[in-house]
Each structure stands twice: as C-alpha cells, then as structure tokens.
Amino acid sequence: MYVADDKRYDSMQYRRSGRSGIQLPAVSLGLWHNFGGVDNFENSRAMLRRAFDLGITHFDLANNYGPPYGSAEETFGQILKKDFLPYRDELMISTKAGWDMWPGPYGDLGSRKYLLASLDQSLKRMGLEYVDIFYHHRPDPDTPMEESMGALDTAVRSGRALYAGISAYNAKQTSEAVKILRDLGTHCLIHQPKYSMFVRDPEQGLFDVLEKEGVGSIVFSPLAQGLLSDRYLKGIPSDSRAARDFFLKKKDIGEAALAKVRALNEIAAQRGQTLAEMAVAWVLRHPRVTSALVGTSKVSQVDDNVAALKNLKFSAEELRKIDGILAGKQSA
Ligand SMILES: NC(=O)c1ccc[n+]([C@@H]2O[C@H](COP(=O)([O-])OP(=O)(O)OC[C@H]3O[C@@H](n4cnc5c(N)ncnc54)[C@H](OP(=O)(O)O)[C@@H]3O)[C@@H](O)[C@H]2O)c1
Numbered sequence: 001m002y003v004a005d006d007k008r009y010d011s012m013q014y015r016r017s018g019r020s021g022i023q024l025p026a027v028s029l030g031l032w033h034n035f036g037g038v039d040n041f042e043n044s045r046a047m048l049r050r051a052f053d054l055g056i057t058h059f060d061l062a063n064n065y066g067p068p069y070g071s072a073e074e075t076f077g078q079i080l081k082k083d084f085l086p087y088r089d090e091l092m093i094s095t096k097a098g099w100d101m102w103p104g105p106y107g108d109l110g111s112r113k114y115l116l117a118s119l120d121q122s123l124k125r126m127g128l129e130y131v132d133i134f135y136h137h138r139p140d141p142d143t144p145m146e147e148s149m150g151a152l153d154t155a156v157r158s159g160r161a162l163y164a165g166i167s168a169y170n171a172k173q174t175s176e177a178v179k180i181l182r183d184l185g186t187h188c189l190i191h192q193p194k195y196s197m198f199v200r201d202p203e204q205g206l207f208d209v210l211e212k213e214g215v216g217s218i219v220f221s222p223l224a225q226g227l228l229s230d231r232y233l234k235g236i237p238s239d240s241r242a243a244r245d246f247f248l249k250k251k252d253i254g255e256a257a258l259a260k261v262r263a264l265n266e267i268a269a270q271r272g273q274t275l276a277e278m279a280v281a282w283v284l285r286h287p288r289v290t291s292a293l294v295g296t297s298k299v300s301q302v303d304d305n306v307a308a309l310k311n312l313k314f315s316a317e318e319l320r321k322i323d324g325i326l327a328g329k330q331s332a
Contacts, residue, residue, distance in 0.1 A: 002083040005053035012055025013309055017190050017216025017290045024291040026284055027306050028058035034297045037071030045079050050302045060293055062096040063118045073125035081127055095122045098137025110140030115151035119160050134161035138168040149177055153184040163189035171205035178213045188215050195219035197282055197326055207288040216290035219283050228279035263325040273311055280308035
C-alpha cells in the first residue's frame with residue numbers, strides 16, 4: 001500500500017493563483033504524455049507517487065490525453081483508486097475540453113453540449129465526483145464566448161468542477177472571457193498559456209491582463225517539450241519525445257536551436273543547475289506565473305524539475321545573457 005511521505009510539504013513552495021483562495025505548487029505535473037494506455041502503467045504510477053511525495057499537489061489532465069484519447073484519465077483514475085483516494089482533499093485535479101475528442105459536430109471546440117458532455121465523460125473515466133478545475137482548452141472562434149463560458153459556469157454551479165479555467169486564450173479573448181464569467185458570478189481561477197524561454201508570447205499583454213483581473217497562470221511546456229534540457233545535446237535518444245517525431249519534431253532539433261541550448265546549458269552549469277532546472281526556474285521568475293506545468297517520462301525527471309526550486313534567483317546579468325542567447329546574439 002502506498003503511504004505518502006510525511007515530509008511532502010516540507011520543501012515545496014506554494015503560490016497563490018491570482019486573487020483566490022487556491023495555492024498551487026510551484027511545479028505541477030501534466031499527464032499529456034507518458035500516462036496513456038500505450039505507456040507503462042507502473043512507470044506512470046511511480047511518477048505520480050514521487051510527485052506527490054515531493055509536494056506536487058496538482059495534476060493536470062485533458063479529455064484527449066493518451067493515446068488513445070481518454071486513456072490518461074483512465075490511467076489516472078486507476079492510480080487514484082489504488083494510491084491516492086485517502087489524499088483526495090490534498091489534490092488539485094484538472095481536466096479540459098476544447099480539442100477534438102469524439103467524431104461528429106459535438107465532440108470538438110466550444111459548444112455547451114460538447115463541454116458538459118465531455119466533463120461528464122472525464123469524471124467517469126477518473127472515477128471522480130468532481131474535478132478541481134475545468135478548463136476550456138482553446139478558444140472557439142465560431143461559438144459565442146457566452147456559450148462556452150456559460151458551460152464553465154454551469155460546470156461549477158452543478159458541482160462537477162470547483163473552479164473554472166481557460167487555456168490558450170489571447171490577451172483580448174481572456175479579458176472578454178473573464179468578464180463574462182464574472183457577470184455570471186464565477187471567477188476565472190487560472191489561465192494555462194504556453195510559456196518558456198523559447199515561447200514568450202504571454203509577455204506581450206496576456207500577463208498584464210491576468211494581473212489586472214486577478215487570474216493566476218500555470219504555464220505549460222516550460223521545457224519546450226524537453227528541448228530546454230540536456231536531452232538532445234548528443235543527438236536524439238530513442239526513448240525521447242522527439243524520437244516519436246509527432247508533437248516534438250526531429251526537424252525542431254536543428255543546429256540553430258541546439259546552439260542556443262548549448263549556450264543556455266553553460267549558464268545553467270554556472271548557476272549549479274541542470275538546464276531543465278534553469279528552464280523551470282526561469283518561468284517561475286515571472287511574478288505572474290503561479291506554477292510551472294511540466295511533463296515527465298521518468299521519475300528522475302520529476303526529481304530534477306522540483307530541484308529547480310533550490311535556485312530561483314537570477315541576477316540581472318544572467319537574465320541579460322539569457323535574452324542575448326535567445327535572440328541569437330551571443331553565446332554564454
Ligand atoms: N493547455 C494546453 O493546450 C496544453 C498543451 C500542451 C501541454 N499542456 C500541459 O502541460 C503539461 C506539460 O507539457 P510538456 O510535457 O510539453 O512539458 P515540458 O515539461 O516542456 O516537456 C516535458 C518533456 O520534457 C522532457 N523532460 C522533462 N523533464 C526533464 C528533465 N528534468 N531533463 C530532461 N528532459 C526532461 C521529457 O521528454 P522525454 O519524454 O523525451 O523524456 C518530458 O516528457 C502537459 O502534460 C499538459 O498537462 C497543456
């Protein structure tokens with residue numbers, strides 16, 4: 001039987017999600033990859049156990065994580081039943097709908113019909129009565145935002161979700177969505193944008209909106225799917241995400257990217273960190289970032305990513321050097 005480490009709250013840092021009662025761990029774990037029906041169940045289970053033992057109280061899912069679609073929620077449901085049920089009230093579990101999930105016009109995008117049916121399916125797969133956060137996974141340009149936000153509000157009011165969130169909405173869409181939710185009486189707890197040293201879009205207005213509206217942010221792919229680590233410095237390992245050549249493409253591991261990765265790796269070494277640790281620390285340096293949402297394929301990566309918290313401070317000189325490297329202007 002799994003018994004969680006009784007020191008699990010000793011070193012993790014918790015940060016408040018905007019103006020809300022919820023604090024999230026500085027590092028959260030996402031189940032997009034490596035928790036599907038095709039993956040090794042005991043490895044998935046070991047990563048979740050290790051994460052919780054280190055104080056990671058937040059696990060992030062979506063309806064279509066797998067493969068096959070839905071299977072990450074099924075895996076999570078099985079592990080929850082075996083290991084985590086006594087700890088349910090210590091966990092923040094999120095899921096999402098918004099991308100393609102089932103065939104036909106009601107299994108994708110942003111209709112009320114899709115979002116609420118999908119949430120009911122997710123709850124069944126995970127064996128849960130409610131999720132802590134239900135997200136609209138991406139904006140739908142053809143559905144009135146009132147309808148998608150109305151569905152999130154219903155999810156919360158009906159008790160299927162405790163909080164509402166949005167993902168991949170730009171700054172303007174976020175302002176609108178937050179206002180619609182507020183008018184309905186539901187606060188938008190959190191936004192989930194993509195953010196890393198390689199993808200800095202949220203700095204162009206989104207973070208300002210989140211600050212103004214009191215909405216937290218949990219940033220996904222802070223390691224740029226593994227590129228911001230030492231994983232690809234000596235080629236493409238056969239067990240890596242890039243080897244699968246789908247979400248992270250082999251062509252993305254070109255010389256231009258690797259030159260930056262090598263220079264960043266040197267700065268990380270000077271800071272006494274791995275590059276993965278520095279990549280996590282770098283997103284957390286931003287005051288608008290509540291949590292870094294990492295993925296992992298092995299237990300050692302969970303350890304490494306949490307070890308980032310040992311050094312979150314960057315000097316102005318380090319930040320200047322990093323900006324120079326990212327702009328392709330200088331080496332370390
Ligand atoms: N809202 C959205 O639209 C959206 C989109 C994408 C992701 N997400 C969420 O964000 C989560 C994280 O996304 P992500 O998996 O792309 O994040 P990521 O942390 O940028 O990349 C994770 C990958 O990086 C590698 N890695 C992780 N830690 C490492 C370490 N310490 N050293 C070396 N390599 C390391 C592993 O790749 P290998 O497998 O090669 O070992 C791992 O699978 C997802 O699980 C999901 O919950 C949300």
